[in-house]
Amino acid sequence: MNRVVITGMGIYSCLGKNLDEVADSLYKGKSGIVLDPVRKAYGYRSGLTGFVERPDLKGLLDRRSRIMLPEQGEYAYVATLEALKNAGIDADYIAQNEVGVLYGNDSSAKAVIEANDIVREKKDTMLVGSASVFQTMNSTVTMNLATIFKLRGVNFTISAACASGSHSIGLGYHFIKTGLQDCIICGGAQEVNHLSMGNFDALSAFSVHESEPEKASKPFDRDRDGLIPSGGAATVILESLESAQKRGATILGEVVGYGFSSNGGHISNPTVDGPYRALKKALEDAGLEPAAIDYINAHATSTPAGDASEAKAIFEVFGESNPYVSSTKSMTGHECWMAGASEIVYSMLMMQKGFVAPNINFENPDEDSVKLNIVKNTVETDINIFLSNSFGFGGTNSSLIVRKFI
Amino acid sequence: MNIEEITVKVNAVLTEEFEVESAKLTPDANLKETLELDSLDYIDLVVVIETNFGFKVKPEDFAGIVTIGDFCEYVHSRIQAKELV
Numbered sequence: 001m002n003r004v005v006i007t008g009m010g011i012y013s014c015l016g017k018n019l020d021e022v023a024d025s026l027y028k029g030k031s032g033i034v035l036d037p038v039r040k041a042y043g044y045r046s047g048l049t050g051f052v053e054r055p056d057l058k059g060l061l062d063r064r065s066r067i068m069l070p071e072q073g074e075y076a077y078v079a080t081l082e083a084l085k086n087a088g089i090d091a092d093y094i095a096q097n098e099v100g101v102l103y104g105n106d107s108s109a110k111a112v113i114e115a116n117d118i119v120r121e122k123k124d125t126m127l128v129g130s131a132s133v134f135q136t137m138n139s140t141v142t143m144n145l146a147t148i149f150k151l152r153g154v155n156f157t158i159s160a161a162c163a164s165g166s167h168s169i170g171l172g173y174h175f176i177k178t179g180l181q182d183c184i185i186c187g188g189a190q191e192v193n194h195l196s197m198g199n200f201d202a203l204s205a206f207s208v209h210e211s212e213p214e215k216a217s218k219p220f221d222r223d224r225d226g227l228i229p230s231g232g233a234a235t236v237i238l239e240s241l242e243s244a245q246k247r248g249a250t251i252l253g254e255v256v257g258y259g260f261s262s263n264g265g266h267i268s269n270p271t272v273d274g275p276y277r278a279l280k281k282a283l284e285d286a287g288l289e290p291a292a293i294d295y296i297n298a299h300a301t302s303t304p305a306g307d308a309s310e311a312k313a314i315f316e317v318f319g320e321s322n323p324y325v326s327s328t329k330s331m332t333g334h335e336c337w338m339a340g341a342s343e344i345v346y347s348m349l350m351m352q353k354g355f356v357a358p359n360i361n362f363e364n365p366d367e368d369s370v371k372l373n374i375v376k377n378t379v380e381t382d383i384n385i386f387l388s389n390s391f392g393f394g395g396t397n398s399s400l401i402v403r404k405f406i
Numbered sequence: 407m408n409i410e411e412i413t414v415k416v417n418a419v420l421t422e423e424f425e426v427e428s429a430k431l432t433p434d435a436n437l438k439e440t441l442e443l444d445s446l447d448y449i450d451l452v453v454v455i456e457t458n459f460g461f462k463v464k465p466e467d468f469a470g471i472v473t474i475g476d477f478c479e480y481v482h483s484r485i486q487a488k489e490l491v
Contacts, residue, residue: 062425063423063424063425064446064447067450122456124456124462126449126452126453126462126465127452127453127456127462128453129449129450129453130446130447130449130450131446131450
């Protein structure tokens with residue numbers, strides 16, 4: 001079995017457009033949440049969202065490549081460009097070695113809706129143009145990244161709701177651990193637009209604390225009233241230790257555990273047992289005791305039921321050692337398909353720079369979160385091993401464990 | 407709209423939307439070989455024509471179009487036919 005290491009990272013989110021900007025926002029506990037008037041006019045119950053600016057790709061990509069990319073594909077491209085640079089992997093290396101891509105994405109709603117609006121109006125499918133079909137498929141991100149970077153290894157998309165990004169890293173870990181691939185681009189992408197989240201808003205799952213957008217996301221807080229949708233993209237370069245050492249790469253961390261489970265229950269109501277089993281499996285896979293974990297980046301999205309279930313599961317497994325816990329969604333909102341990947345990047349940045357980012361807006365605990373060691377303000381401390389949770393609709397659960405490379 | 411006006415508009419579209427170098431935009435420039443337009447670009451040309459000139463193209467109409475000059479002639483003929491109606 002191969003050891004699996006992280007040799008590159010890239011991020012494009014509401015906390016910043018690159019690793020340095022994001023690390024700074026995390027340290028300062030800065031929120032990326034705004035109130036979007038377009039959503040209110042469109043009929044949303046809540047107009048709150050993470051704010052992510054579209055990147056300008058002119059000069060970086062030719063026209064054909066640009067028009068093939070939907071919004072989340074643009075974010076994924078920018079994050080992957082940074083991650084490959086960070087890893088020291090260039091076009092020559094990709095031409096000579098089999099590099100794969102496994103990326104999380106679970107919608108391309110804007111592209112679908114806009115194309116169908118054209119057909120409905122013009123009564124002619126051809127007028128959607130050549131790029132539409134490539135933008136609208138769920139696999140749009142992997143098909144575009146594989147084409148742009150000329151990748152020749154494994155190539156498919158992981159759609160697992162809000163655990164998509166996490167499972168993509170988990171699967172990449174297994175592909176490399178078992179020797180099927182030496183290097184894989186993993187990550188998650190999430191579109192941020194008013195067309196993509198209306199039906200999620202319909203479930204009354206979003207916070208309506210619109211008067212203070214930056215204070216609206218309150219994971220684990222007694223007075224939380226829902227999540228805030230957000231997005232962008234995050235990429236990590238996974239590599240076998242042998243491959244990384246052979247090319248003299250800087251090793252940023254090692255993926256040591258991946259636990260997964262399905263709740264076997266309701267499509268949207270969370271359970272304690274599902275996450276509990278994912279946590280236990282991740283620890284077992286890593287061969288670690290709960291006390292070895294220094295920090296848990298919680299899935300906690302700021303919904304009443306979800307946060308309570310996760311708090312119970314974390315306490316059941318980690319109650320004795322009581323590691324630091326924070327939900328970076330307090331700053332980012334819920335980055336959905338991207339979240340499992342971005343939260344690995346956020347936690348990696350904390351591990352690299354020696355701090356735990358705060359769970360902002362955590363003012364009053366409830367009966368479950370009071371038992372956890374939730375970080376209200378930035379703590380400067382060494383993180384040697386962290387765990388990151390991601391859960392999604394349908395009861396899909398994923399827990400990843402990463403440690404400093406020794 | 408006369409052929410000169412159409413040519414100016416077509417060249418502008420090719421420069422701005424298809425990012426073709428303006429130096430390549432001569433009447434006898436081959437759409438596939440010189441401008442490197444592929445089968446997907448032809449779909450986008452259909453969209454461009456509809457947007458800029460207001461008529462729909464059938465893909466088979468492209469069969470006889472080889473150069474920019476041919477393309478402009480085609481657009482001109484379709485516009486004339488439309489104006490006659």
